[in-house]
Amino acid sequence: MTNEELKIKLTELVPSAVFEEGGEWITAFVDASNWKTIAQQLRSNEDFKFDYLFCLTCIDWKTHLTMVYHLTSTIYRHSLIIKAKLDRNDPEIETVSDTWRTAEFHEREAYDLFGVKFLHHPDLRRLLLTDDFNGYPLRKDFEDPVNMIKL
Amino acid sequence: MYRQTEILSDHTKSSPLEGDLEGAGDLVINVGPQHPSTHGVLHLVITLSGETIKNVEPHLGYIHRSIEKMCESLSYRQFIYVTSRMDYLSSHINNHGCALCVEKGLQIEIPPRAKVIRVLMDELTRLASHQLWWGAMAMDVGALTPFFHAFREREMINDIMEETCGARLTMNYMVPGGVMYDLHPDFQKRVKEFVEEFKNKIGEYDELVTGNIIFQNRMKDVGYLSKEDAISYGCTGPTARGSGVSCDIRKLYPYEVYSELQFDEVIETGGDCFARYLVRMQELRQSLSIVEQLIDNIPEGDFQAKTKAVLKLPKGEFYSRVETARGEFGVYIVSEGGTTPYRIKFRSPGFSNLSTLNHMAKGYKIGDLVAIMGTLDLVIPDIDR
Amino acid sequence: MFSLEGITNSINTWLNHTFNPTLALFFEFVIVGLSVIGLFAVLGLILVLMERKVSAYMQIRLGPNRVGPGGTLQTVADTLKLVVKEGLTPEGADKFLFNLAPFLVIITSMLVLAPIPFAKGFQIWDINIGVLYVSAVSSVSVIGVLMAGWASNNKYSLLGAMRSGAQIVSYELSAGLSIISIVVLTGSLQLSDIIASQQNGWWIFKGHIPVIIAFVIFIIAVTAETNRAPFDLAEAESELTAGFHTEYSGMKFALFFLAEYVNIFIVCSIGAILFLGGWMPLHIGSWSGFNHIMDYIPSSVWFIGKVFFLIFVIMWFRWTFPRLRIDQLLNLEWKYLLPISMLNLLLITLIAIMGWHF
Numbered sequence: 001m002t003n004e005e006l007k008i009k010l011t012e013l014v015p016s017a018v019f020e021e022g023g024e025w026i027t028a029f030v031d032a033s034n035w036k037t038i039a040q041q042l043r044s045n046e047d048f049k050f051d052y053l054f055c056l057t058c059i060d061w062k063t064h065l066t067m068v069y070h071l072t073s074t075i076y077r078h079s080l081i082i083k084a085k086l087d088r089n090d091p092e093i094e095t096v097s098d099t100w101r102t103a104e105f106h107e108r109e110a111y112d113l114f115g116v117k118f119l120h121h122p123d124l125r126r127l128l129l130t131d132d133f134n135g136y137p138l139r140k141d142f143e144d145p146v147n148m149i150k151l
Numbered sequence: 152m153y154r155q156t157e158i159l160s161d162h163t164k165s166s167p168l169e170g171d172l173e174g175a176g177d178l179v180i181n182v183g184p185q186h187p188s189t190h191g192v193l194h195l196v197i198t199l200s201g202e203t204i205k206n207v208e209p210h211l212g213y214i215h216r217s218i219e220k221m222c223e224s225l226s227y228r229q230f231i232y233v234t235s236r237m238d239y240l241s242s243h244i245n246n247h248g249c250a251l252c253v254e255k256g257l258q259i260e261i262p263p264r265a266k267v268i269r270v271l272m273d274e275l276t277r278l279a280s281h282q283l284w285w286g287a288m289a290m291d292v293g294a295l296t297p298f299f300h301a302f303r304e305r306e307m308i309n310d311i312m313e314e315t316c317g318a319r320l321t322m323n324y325m326v327p328g329g330v331m332y333d334l335h336p337d338f339q340k341r342v343k344e345f346v347e348e349f350k351n352k353i354g355e356y357d358e359l360v361t362g363n364i365i366f367q368n369r370m371k372d373v374g375y376l377s378k379e380d381a382i383s384y385g386c387t388g389p390t391a392r393g394s395g396v397s398c399d400i401r402k403l404y405p406y407e408v409y410s411e412l413q414f415d416e417v418i419e420t421g422g423d424c425f426a427r428y429l430v431r432m433q434e435l436r437q438s439l440s441i442v443e444q445l446i447d448n449i450p451e452g453d454f455q456a457k458t459k460a461v462l463k464l465p466k467g468e469f470y471s472r473v474e475t476a477r478g479e480f481g482v483y484i485v486s487e488g489g490t491t492p493y494r495i496k497f498r499s500p501g502f503s504n505l506s507t508l509n510h511m512a513k514g515y516k517i518g519d520l521v522a523i524m525g526t527l528d529l530v531i532p533d534i535d536r
Numbered sequence: 537m538f539s540l541e542g543i544t545n546s547i548n549t550w551l552n553h554t555f556n557p558t559l560a561l562f563f564e565f566v567i568v569g570l571s572v573i574g575l576f577a578v579l580g581l582i583l584v585l586m587e588r589k590v591s592a593y594m595q596i597r598l599g600p601n602r603v604g605p606g607g608t609l610q611t612v613a614d615t616l617k618l619v620v621k622e623g624l625t626p627e628g629a630d631k632f633l634f635n636l637a638p639f640l641v642i643i644t645s646m647l648v649l650a651p652i653p654f655a656k657g658f659q660i661w662d663i664n665i666g667v668l669y670v671s672a673v674s675s676v677s678v679i680g681v682l683m684a685g686w687a688s689n690n691k692y693s694l695l696g697a698m699r700s701g702a703q704i705v706s707y708e709l710s711a712g713l714s715i716i717s718i719v720v721l722t723g724s725l726q727l728s729d730i731i732a733s734q735q736n737g738w739w740i741f742k743g744h745i746p747v748i749i750a751f752v753i754f755i756i757a758v759t760a761e762t763n764r765a766p767f768d769l770a771e772a773e774s775e776l777t778a779g780f781h782t783e784y785s786g787m788k789f790a791l792f793f794l795a796e797y798v799n800i801f802i803v804c805s806i807g808a809i810l811f812l813g814g815w816m817p818l819h820i821g822s823w824s825g826f827n828h829i830m831d832y833i834p835s836s837v838w839f840i841g842k843v844f845f846l847i848f849v850i851m852w853f854r855w856t857f858p859r860l861r862i863d864q865l866l867n868l869e870w871k872y873l874l875p876i877s878m879l880n881l882l883l884i885t886l887i888a889i890m891g892w893h894f
Contacts, residue, residue: 022467051382055470057496059485070470070483074382074396077403102385105506113219128212128535138220150224178691202862293765293859299595359856365766366858518769518861 006078009047014038020083025070027081032067035084036094042071042080043099049073050080053096056106058114060140065091065114086116095121113138177205182520184213190287190524191531195508202516207509215535222495227253227327227462230495234482235321237499238533240280241475243272246325248473251406252482253327255471256464264452265329266407271445272316272324273473274438275342278349279308280476281435288428288525289360292369297360304352307345311338327462329455342446346439353435361432370425374511374523377422384510385503388478389434390527393427395420400474414441427526463490477501477528501527501534540836541657568660572646576798581611583797586844587851594855615790623786626689633687638784638791640680645798647673651727652805655815655836659728666727667715670806671708674761677799678704684792685780696779699862700763706869707760707767711803713877714754717747717884718810721893731814736821738813743893746883751811753877755849758803760865762796765854769862804846808839812846815839 006026010017020027030038042050055070065086072079084093095118097104107118108127115136118124126133135142142148178199184192192213198206218237222230231249235242247269254261286301309319315335316322324331360366376386381394391398399416401409417433419426464486472481478500485494504527512520547567551560585600585608592599600607625634651666653659663669678701685697719725721743722733733739739747760767763779781792808814815835819827860868887893 023469025470027468053385054387054479055481055483055496055498057483057494059494068483070481074398100385101380101383101510102503102506105502109502128215130212137217289858293768294857295591296595296855299597303596360858363858365860368864369858369861516861516863518859 002078006080010080013041013045023081025079025081027083029083029085032084032086032093036096038082039094039096039099042082048080049075051075051100053100053102053106056103056110058110058116058138060114060138062140064088065116067093067110067116069096091116092119093117094119097121112136115139190529193529193531193534195520197517197520199517204512204515204517204520207512207520209505209508211505211531211535213535214532216532218536219495219497222492224491226490227464227492230492231325231327232321232323234497235323236532237497237536238475238477238480238501238530239320240283240530241276241477241480242321243269243276243324244473244475245480246323247273248471248475248480248482250325250327251473252469252471252484253462253464256467256469256484256486257327257458257462259328259456259458261329261407261456262453263408263450265454265456267445267449268330268334268454269325270407270409270412271342271442271449272312272322272330274441274445275308275311277438277476278435278442279305281431281438282308284431284476284525284528285356285360285435289366291521291525292366294360294363294366297356300352300355300359304345304349307341307348311341311345314338314341326455328458329453331455333454334449339446339449342442346443346446349439353439357432361428367425369518369522370423370428370526372423373515373519374424374526375422376507376511378420380507380510381422384507386478386507387500387503388475388528389417389427389430390478390504390507392416392418393430393526394422398479400472400479404472406471406473408445412441412444424522424526431528461490463488464492472498475500477530477533478504497536499533499536501529501531505529505534540655544658572649572660575649576642576646576794579798579801580615580794583801583847584611584614584793586847587797590848590851591855594852618790618793619787621786623788624783626783628689629783630687630689633683634783635788637680637684637687638788638795640683641677641795642791644673644677644680645795645802648802652802652809653727653731653814654839655834658836662726662728665725667719667725667730667806667810670802671712671715674799674802675705675708677795681780684784688780688783690783693780693782696782699769700780703763703767703769703862703865704761706866707757707873710753710869710873710877711757711761713874713881714750714757715806715810717750717877717881720881720885721747721888723888727809727814731809731816734813734816734819736819738811738816738818740811743884743887746880746887747811747893749876749880750884751807753873753880754807754811755846756873757869758807759850759853760869762799762803764800764850766857766860767865768854769859769865800847800850801843804850805839805843807846808842812842813838814842 003026007019010026010028014028014030016031018029020029042048050071050073052072052074053069054072055068057068059066059068065088067084067086069082070079071082086093091114093116095103095107097107104122105127107121108124110116111118111124112126112128113136125131129137135144137144180197180199182195182197184194194210194213196208196210197204218233222233225233231246231253234245234249238245282301282305286298289297312322313319315332315338316324376390376394378395381391381396386394386396387398395418397403397416397418400406402416414437417430417437419430464484466486466488468483468485470481470483472479474480479498480500481498483496483498484492487493508523508527511523515523548564551563554560555563588610589599589607600610603610603613625631648670650661651659651663651669653662681704682697682701685693685700688694718730718739721739722730724730724733734742736742740751781789784792815838817827817830817833817835817838819830
């Protein structure tokens with residue numbers, strides 16, 4: 001499906017989606033609260049069939065956090081970017097690790113580095129840093145005077 | 152990442168009076184972080200019942216260098232070379248991916264000579280990476296001699312790289328716009344010699360290891376990964392292609408001159424370790440044929456497009472992907488218009504491939520775990536970033 | 537020509553002349569004991585160096601070539617290093633068994649050397665149940681292996697020792713059946729009789745196909761019995777640990793190490809005696825001229841040549857094949873080798889009765 005068709009179908013599915021202009025793929029902002037149903041729809045719906053989540057990341061915009069999900073379909077070969085705005089002080093979003101199994105490790109990494117809590121994740125622990133680490137390094141306000149060298 | 156490991160699992164403590172204790176007497180052992188058969192610093196906590204694996208839990212982070220945070224303070228010309236240190240066996244390909252992303256943002260047109268040089272370097276790197284994988288895989292399974300044979304051929308590639316790029320492992324050669332220097336005058340001759348030599352030796356590789364019945368028994372029906380699971384777990388590269396998933400970036404989203412080259416995407420449907428092994432052996436042959444097609448047809452011209460000294464990407468997001476020896480390497484740059492990126496995410500292939508380890512190893516024996524890890528071809532710095 | 541028989545006879549007569557018979561016998565005991573220990577040391581030296589050089593040449597490298605001319609004194613240096621190392625006993629280990637295990641393994645290896653004829657008339661003890669004695673005494677080394685694994689107080693050692701024990705006990709059956717095939721053809725358990733029966737040709741040629749099958753099974757079985765690759769899962773370096781001898785260091789480890797290599801020598805010499813004629817030169821039926829020429833080469837040279845050829849073959853296996861998994865290993869023995877060797881034994885008995893061998 002082309003980008004235009006995707007946009008139309010996506011608006012049918014999620015009327016509250018806000019689209020961002022520019023970029024080679026459709027970028028849609030959805031509500032974090034109904035992300036789980038949207039994700040399941042995106043996976044199973046015959047028009048979409050987005051079965052391959054190839055990038056899951058988080059961006060810190062100083063006032064809020066944004067979750068970014070890059071999806072593609074191995075059947076139709078179309079791609080989509082879904083974003084969700086999260087509150088900086090209490091970032092929570094539903095996990096998608098039961099929809100796309102790859103999300104299990106990626107979400108643990110996002111929790112580790114940004115502090116985003118993924119609800120109903122089977123095993124939410126720190127992945128890359130030590131278990132007793134304090135703070136979330138990839139946030140823009142992370143200070144570590146001992147280890148960080150500012151240029 | 153440091154936790155105290157209980158030697159016997161907790162189930163024995165919670166229900167002492169039940170007749171059939173599930174999990175009673177399970178042994179929990181550590182494999183790594185320093186261990187001859189984990190290729191890098193990977194710590195696995197394995198729950199065993201007798202010799203059968205019940206659960207494998209990877210503990211990562213021993214070589215986490217927070218590259219993504221570092222790149223936020225490096226300029227667009229500098230951050231490319233940090234990725235060489237991630238997957239050091241596909242260093243050219245990683246650099247290529249980063250350069251492609253920056254070029255996408257700046258809309259730079261690359262001269263044809265640079266494109267061909269980049270593809271040649273990529274394919275030689277892929278050959279070297281697969282050779283090392285083959286040697287290490289055979290060594291893990293117990294055959295200690297193929298390691299030396301693999302390195303003998305790999306040395307030829309390392310010498311070629313050293314002549315042109317100046318280094319044998321982390322070759323900082325790609326820049327946004329092309330390559331850093333022109334090819335060495337001897338490059339064509341050396342590559343042609345290598346191609347001739349390797350064509351003879353690749354038959355030896357098959358004779359020595361692939362056809363060996365002991366090796367086949369160790370690899371067949373071990374570590375099954377179905378097609379749906381491969382897609383769901385986000386596997387790419389030979390790991391997924393061994394389960395029948397068509398995901399070669401060079402074919403699906405061609406970049407540089409790949410659309411003009413004649414090569415096959417190698418797919419096997421077995422889904423077990425042997426299928427993944429065969430995929431990589433076939434890829435060796437395909438890469439060799441790509442190198443042969445290109446080595447005589449390097450166009451003349453510039454090796455680098457003209458770019459400004461200080462690069463500033465416009466505001467926006469850019470994603471580019473390349474096919475490394477392990478799978479899809481994605482570079483996602485979020486730029487605010489400055490000279491340094493606002494956020495970079497490196498989608499490394501090993502990260503997703505590693506998440507299948509628990510799923511694949513359940514129910515098999517410890518000896519099979521080593522074979523499975525060998526066919527996943529993990530390079531831990533790539534996973535930990 | 538040169539024959540070791542002359543030396544032993546002359547020493548015997550000189551001793552009996554000079555001292556009374558009991559004292560002469562006692563001195564002979566001492567001489568034999570010292571030469572066995574000396575043989576052990578020399579064999580260890582040669583075999584370890586041979587392994588390292590053979591593996592190096594197969595892996596396109598040189599191997600030890602600094603210590604001594606061409607690296608020949610490398611093992612001496614290694615032994616010195618092992619001797620001066622600290623011998624640690626882990627806490628909680630059963631001290632008595634821990635210290636006893638290496639000695640048990642070494643002593644059984646030494647005992648098995650008794651009936652082996654190194655050259656014509658150069659045998660320590662020509663007992664009439666020679667082959668049975670060898671088979672029986674070599675089985676006792678399993679106890680030493682299990683002792684070492686248990687007494688180390690280390691679950692990985694115990695795991696390795698259990699695997700080793702299971703492997704050795706299983707493969708003894710196939711090796712034993714192959715040995716019995718030759719005994720059936722010869723009609724005697726005595727080693728000197730077995731060699732004498734190969735006067736007109738080695739059994740591997742005289743007994744054609746069934747004996748070749750028995751030989752192949754024998755080689756596979758003894759590779760497994762001595763825990764050599766491709767059957768070395770118990771001590772695989774890239775798997776868990778070093779098996780039953782993990783906790784040993786210093787001289788005790790050296791004894792295990794030495795015992796492994798001398799075991800290889802022993803099983804290869806049994807193979808050479810039974811299938812390749814021991815010290816008997818290559819004779820072909822009744823070609824007396826050819827046989828006479830072959831007799832010019834001393835019997836000790838024949839024996840050493842055959843044994844080292846078999847040792848080379850076993851070393852070749854190690855550096856070529858990958859490792860078998862424990863269940864594949866035991867599968868191979870119980871489902872394939874044992875039935876084949878039993879059928880083979882029946883076939884050989886038929887051949888022996890009907891006289892269908894050369």
